Amino acid sequence: MDIKLIQAQVVIIGAGAAGLRTAIELTSQGVDCLVLGKREHGDAHTSQAAGGINASLGSLDEEDDWTLHGADTLREGHFICDPVAVELLARRAPERIRELATWGCPFDRTEEGAINQRYFGAQSFRRTCFVGDRTGEAVLETLVERAKELEVPYRQNVFITKILTEDGRALGALGWDMETGEALVFSGAAVVLAAGGCTALYKRSSSRPGENTGDATALALAAGAGLRDMEFIQFHPTGMVSPEELVGKLVTEAVRGEGARLTNTEGERFMERYAPEQMELSARDVVARAIAEEVSQGRGTKRNGVYLDISHRDREFIQRRLPRIYDRFMDNGVDIANEPMEVAPTAHYAMGGVKVDFRTGKTDVEGLFAVGESTAGVHGANRLGGNSLAETVVFGEVTGAYLAGWVEGRERPEITPQAVRGHFEELEARCRQHGSEGAEELIEELGELLEARAGIVRTKKGVAAGIEELAGLRERAKNLKIYTRPGSTAFVRMCNLDFMLDTAEVLVEAARMREESRGAHFREDFAETRPRWKVSLVGRRDEKGALTFERVEVGGVPAVLKEALEREVELDYHHLE
DSSP: EEEEEOOOOOEOOOOOOHHHHHHHHHHHHHOOOOEEEETTTTTOOGGOOOOOOEOOOOOOTTTHHHHHHHHHHHHHTTOSHHHHHHHHHHHHHHHHHHHHHHOOOOOOOOOOSBBOOOOOOOOOOOOOOSSTOOOOHHHHHHHHHHHHHOOOOOOOOOEEEEEETEEEEEEEEEETTTTTTEEEEEOOOOEEEEOOGGGEEEEEEEEOSSSSSSHHHHHHHTTTTTTOTOOEEEHHHHEEOGGGGGOOOOOOTHHHHHHHHHEOOTOOOOTTHHOOTTOOOHHHHHHHHHHHHHHHOOOSOHHHSSEEOOTTTTTTHHHHHHHHHHHHHHHOOOOOOTOOEEEEEEEEEEEEEEEETTTBBBBBBBTTEGGGGEEEETTTTSTTTTTTHHHHHHHHHHHHHHHHHTTTOOOOOOOHHHHHHHHHHHHHHHTTTTTTHHHHHHHHHHHHHHHHHHSSSBBHHHHHHHHHHHHHHHHHHHTHHHHHOSSSHHHHHHHHHHHHHHHOOOHHHHHOOOOOOBTTBBBTBOOSSGGGGOOEEEEEETTTTTEEEEEEHHHHHHHHHHHHHHHHHOOGGGGOO
16 A cells, blocks of 8 residues: 655644634744645635624624623623633634735625624624625635635645544544545644534534534544533524425525514514514524424424515615525525525534634644634534634634744654554455445434434433434444445545544533533423533543543633623614514
8 A cells, every 4th residue: 555644844634714724824924834625725614604704893883892792602602611712702803804804805895995794693783794695705715815825735635534643642644635545644743623513413404515524523532632512513593495405505694684584384473482682683592492493383384494584675685685595595496585485493513522722722632733613612502603704713813823833843753654554454444345334324314313312402311312323323334335445435425424423422422411401402301501510511532432521610701701791782683673
């Protein structure tokens, strides 16, 4: 077997906004880094973030400031966010937005020329900056162009299968070239995980195929790092329900931010029952559970959805502010300027992920760092829409700046092909299995399992059944029917199944342990939020490979954010009426 060795001071796994912003910072400071992407350059999941990116610029609401942004984040995270992370995010987001604008990001502008901002759910003011309904794509394009200007090294179509460690230290990463099937060893003084989240584990998900499959969490867990808050999965209230190929695809929160209304099959604007003050712009977990309740009470559509209606706005306004949504529904026979959209909740974002120190990006493993949706702690039990894009650029810069100093003078580890050959040979052997199970079918069953056992509403009995069913899927996964080459589509599917099963185990076990309801984790048998559970659960493998958990206390809220919380500023949704 030919094994190719590639060296860099810092190896970055993931080529979305978080990975690219980290690489831009490192390159700007003269550090040799290499970005690895699963797809072609510029084609990352960041492009699917449509509605906007948060920063307290005060373009429309002058009284907004970063402390109120931080207070909103803490409140909607149900106070298990990492306060250090929240302060860094809220305080530094305005600088990162202005930086993106300087680099050419075409933010929508007010008549006075300021960066425009729109309403997003559960926020005190209009602080979500946007580029129509393609904000993530515009941010990613801007970062790709900036990276090209700086000549940031990049390798595309690479699938990473292992973080290489020795004596508790990360030495690099092992993977395959998906085009040639070549075995690759990436050696670095530091490795950065920026490979996204895990919501594709669910059957109905807003993720694109092959993305958010738990790569980062599974790689980190196998390397010895802890995973935090994995029970908290955000179900976006509005995903598409048809046609089949678009089920789960996101209908951005920007639609509700521009005044759209939710109704049931009886024509009721049902959010009046669940959140009469914030209505459709209540927190995502509140709106998603409200939709689930309407469906369970027989007031949903045949596809278990409800209606989202923006037809009271002018066609020209809709086409200008929501061009992608307008075109997508029109292409499928629905004119949203004249009729409502049919929508249902869809798994959208993982608040949980790799445990890190947000001041540095460090994980529990020496030399292993993480950034973006791969991490946990910024969002607590529920994420504010618009904070995910902000997180990528804020902590990409923070992690890159710290790493630039951390790697200075550190030698790159020496890795020989002999030292890693066993991993590649093991995967090659698995590619020649003649079992009876299909990886794609097991992934489908896993998605159904999580929807039923660890979905919007959970129970002790259901989660316990899910744990048993997951163990059964693991056993069946040992008997795959596959004959392919490493790096092929079938090979990637096999590895994705491994990652998904490992990640799902932590998720379901944490959901069983947390005996309360908080944010996106709703236990029907423990419907109240309980003070004793104002902690994070951190899971990791012990020396024998068994999964263990510890309860970790959340740090104290800084005085400046306590003061902002006491102001109790809330959005008046009537502005949109």
